[in-house]
Every structure is written in C-alpha cells, then in structure tokens.
Amino acid sequence: MARSKRTLSLSAWLFFISISSIAAHAQSPQDAGAYCTYLIEQAQAQRDFLRTPTASAGLTQPETGLPTQVVAGASLGLADVKKAALTMDAAHRNCELYKSTTAAQQEVQYATARLEKDALRNRLTLIDQASAQLNVLIDKTQKMIEAQNATRLMLFSLETTKIKLEADRTDTQTKIAALYVPASGGMPLKDMLTDKQSNEVAEQRSQDQLSRQNNWDVALQVGVHQQVNPLADRPQPYGAVSVSYNLGSRAIDRHLDRAVAAYGDWKKVQEGDAARNAEILQQQIVDTIATDEARLKSLDGQMQEIEANLAAVAVPDTTAALDFSNQLTAAQLLLRIETGDATYRIASLHDYLAKNF
Numbered sequence: 051m052a053r054s055k056r057t058l059s060l061s062a063w064l065f066f067i068s069i070s071s072i073a074a075h076a077q078s079p080q081d082a083g084a085y086c087t088y089l090i091e092q093a094q095a096q097r098d099f100l101r102t103p104t105a106s107a108g109l110t111q112p113e114t115g116l117p118t119q120v121v122a123g124a125s126l127g128l129a130d131v132k133k134a135a136l137t138m139d140a141a142h143r144n145c146e147l148y149k150s151t152t153a154a155q156q157e158v159q160y161a162t163a164r165l166e167k168d169a170l171r172n173r174l175t176l177i178d179q180a181s182a183q184l185n186v187l188i189d190k191t192q193k194m195i196e197a198q199n200a201t202r203l204m205l206f207s208l209e210t211t212k213i214k215l216e217a218d219r220t221d222t223q224t225k226i227a228a229l230y231v232p233a234s235g236g237m238p239l240k241d242m243l244t245d246k247q248s249n250e251v252a253e254q255r256s257q258d259q260l261s262r263q264n265n266w267d268v269a270l271q272v273g274v275h276q277q278v279n280p281l282a283d284r285p286q287p288y289g290a291v292s293v294s295y296n297l298g299s300r301a302i303d304r305h306l307d308r309a310v311a312a313y314g315d316w317k318k319v320q321e322g323d324a325a326r327n328a329e330i331l332q333q334q335i336v337d338t339i340a341t342d343e344a345r346l347k348s349l350d351g352q353m354q355e356i357e358a359n360l361a362a363v364a365v366p367d368t369t370a371a372l373d374f375s376n377q378l379t380a381a382q383l384l385l386r387i388e389t390g391d392a393t394y395r396i397a398s399l400h401d402y403l404a405k406n407f
Contacts (some may be wrong), residue, residue, distance in 0.1 A: 082152060086145040093141030101134040102126075109278070117280065123273015123288070129263045136263065140256040147249040153235055154242040154324040157406075158331055161239070165233045165402060169395050170222050176390045177219045180383040184212055187379060192274040194372075204373045219385070238404035242327050250317050254310045261306055265299035268292070287406060332407050339399045346392040355380050 103124040111118050188208050194200035235242075269292045275284040296302065318325050359378050366372040 073362055082145075085148055089139075089141050089145055089148075089368040093137050097134040100130040103168070106273075110275075112309045118151065118278045119275045120278055121273060123271055128265045129267035133260060133263045136256065139254070139258065140260055143249065143253040143256040145244065147253045148247070150242065150246040150249045150372050151324060153237070154239065154246045155327070156232060157234070157239050157242055158236055158327045158353045161331055161402070162334070163229050164234065165395075165398055167226055167229045167231050168398060169391065170226045170229075172394045173222050173387065173391050174208040174219065174226075176387045177215055177222065180387055181212070181215050181219075184208065184215065184380065184383055187376065199369075200372065201369065204369075204376055207373070207377055208380055211384065217262045221359055222342075237396050239328055245312065246324060247317065251310065251314050254313045258306045258310055258356075262299075262303055265296040265302060267294045289360065332403070335399050335403055339396055339403075342392050342396045342399070346389060346396065348374075349385060349389045350391060353385050356385065 055091055103126040105122075105124045107120070107122040110121050188205065191200055191208060195202060195205060237245075271292070272288070274287050276285040289329045317323055320326055356378055360379050360382070362376065363371045363375045363378070366375045
C-alpha cells in the first residue's frame with residue numbers, strides 16, 4: 051500500500067507540471083476562477099489521500115509449520131504528510147501563475163487592437179469636426195447660389211467632399227465595431243511580466259520542494275495479528291518504524307535547483323510566451339511609429355502646399371477663384387483628418403511605450 055501511495059504522489063507532481071504548460075498557453079483570464087477551483091479540488095483530493103493512513107489486512111504464515119495468522123493494521127509515512135501540505139502550496143502557486151500569465155497574454159494580444167480602436171474613435175471626432183466646417187461652407191455656397199453669385203458646380207464639389215466624409219465615417223464605425231477589446235486591468239505590461247516571471251519561479255520552487263520529499267521517508271506501521279488455526283485467545287498488537295533515504299539526494303536536489311533557474315531563463319526566450327511576445331509587440335510599435343512619422347511628414351508637405359494656394363486666393367474676386375478656394379478648403383478639411391489621425395497615433399504609441407516598456 052505504501053508503494054501505491056508514492057506512485058500517486060509522483061502522478062500528482064507530473065499533473066502539476068502538465069497544468070503549468072497549459073497555463074503558459076492560456077489566452078483568456080475570464081476562466082481563471084473556474085480553473086483555480088478545479089485545480090484546488092484536485093490538490094485537496096491528493097492532500098487527503100497523502101495525509102490519511104493506509105489500512106491493510108491479509109493472511110500470513112510467518113514460517114513453514116507455524117500457524118496461519120490474520121494481520122490488520124495501518125501505516126503512514128511522514129514524507130507523505132509533508133507532501134500533503136506542499137501539494138496545496140503547489141496548487142496555489144500554479145493558480146497565481148495562471149492568473150498572471152493570462153493577464154499578461156491578454157494585454158499583449160489586445161494591445162494593438164486597443165490602440166487601433168482608440169485611434170479610430172479619435173478619427174470619428176476629426177470627421178465630425180470636418181463635417182461641421184464643411185456644412186458651414188456648403189450653407190454659405192448655397193446662399194451665394196440663391197444670390198446668383200456662385201454656380202451649382204461649385205456646390206457639387208463640396209457635396210462630393212461630404213460624401214467622402216460620410217463614407218469615411220461609415221468605414222471607421224465599421225472598423226470600430228469589428229474590433230473586440232476586453233477591459234484592461236490597468237497594470238502596465240512590464241509589471242504584469244515581472245509578476246508572471248516571479249510566479250513562474252515560485253511555482254517551480256514549489257515543485258522542487260515537492261519532489262525533494264521523494265528522497266526520504268519515515269514510515270510508522272501499527273496493527274494486530276491473530277492466530278487462525280488453532281485460534282488464539284486474543285490478538286497480539288505489533289508496531290514498526292522504517293526509515294528510508296536516497297543516497298543520491300544531494301545530487302538530485304542540486305539538479306532540481308538548476309532546473310528552477312533554467313526554467314526561468316527558458317520562459318524569457320520561449321517563442322509564444324508572453325515575455326517573448328511583448329518584445330515582438332514593442333518592436334512592432336517602434337516600426338509603426340516610424341511609418342506614421344513618415345506619413346505625417348508627407349501630409350505636412352501637402353498641407354503647406356494647400357495653405358500656400360489658399361493664401362494666393364485669400365480674397366477671391368472671380369467665380370473661378372472662389373471655386374478654387376472652396377476646393378482647396380475641402381481638401382484641407384480632408385487632409386486635417388489624416389494629419390490629426392497620424393499625430394494622435396504617434397502620440398498614443400509613444401505614450402504606450404513609455405508606460406509599458
């Protein structure tokens with residue numbers, strides 16, 4: 051019976067190793083509560099098994115020619131009692147690791163979508179501002195048409211710009227609706243990764259402590275034996291204490307300590323791990339900033355050309371000049387949306403880098 055208990059303890063240790071791997075690939079923190087409940091129940095079952103004495107009964111014949119005896123008793127190993135407490139500690143450590151891992155992975159996974167959604171909302175604000183200014187220009191042109199100081203062709207160009215703005219608004223709203231972004235925990239990504247890495251080391255150390263209990267044991271056995279044939283007057287009690295120690299314990303413990311350190315180093319560079327994905331996210335943001343800055347530089351150049359042309363027709367004195375001024379103003383409104391969008395994106399990306407890396 052003592053051997054079966056040791057085997058189940060080893061199975062529990064392998065179970066914790068496997069769920070650590072599962073936790074490393076989890077994607078959503080919403081299931082953390084249910085997962086931890088499942089994990090703790092498994093650990094409590096293993097704890098109760100380890101700290102409960104094992105009852106045994108059987109027939110034995112000590113030596114040839116001696117009467118057969120019935121033996122009944124119970125045994126308990128001190129190493130198993132120690133494992134019971136360490137099993138619960140390992141379960142709680144694994145639960146904390148799962149929570150911190152899913153939180154960090156969620157932040158890395160949805161950071162780009164969250165930044166994009168914020169930028170699109172800002173673009174909607176810019177479109178609303180441009181639409182309001184364009185409506186003022188359209189109303190002014192309509193009054194001029196009624197006074198026969200402008201042509202309907204001038205109004206058409208402004209209405210074409212309004213159609214572009216409405217199409218841009220619809221496209222932006224569609225993109226916003228298509229982006230799923232869960233609520234953020236508010237903690238910077240760098241702190242999430244530090245918390246995750248700390249929990250990884252703590253979880254592995256708990257596994258280390260659990261494994262060390264296989265190196266020794268002090269087992270206590272008590273019971274009674276009863277002679278069967280001829281039947282003895284009363285059963286006789288017995289007790290025994292056995293001590294076991296693995297002679298390779300020091301070498302085993304040394305390897306286990308190295309394994310803890312090696313695990314922490316591996317998680318920092320593991321492809322698919324949150325720490326590695328955070329490095330990729332950081333580089334993606336840096337590259338995006340460079341692209342947006344180049345885009346903004348080009349837009350600024352176009353804006354300067356439009357402003358120079360507007361200055362040339364500051365006081366239009368002909369219908370053609372007025373039409374040209376309206377077209378320049380409409381183009382300027384569209385360009386302001388793009389420059390405002392690029393400026394906002396660059397600022398938000400810089401802010402994200404400063405807070406999270």
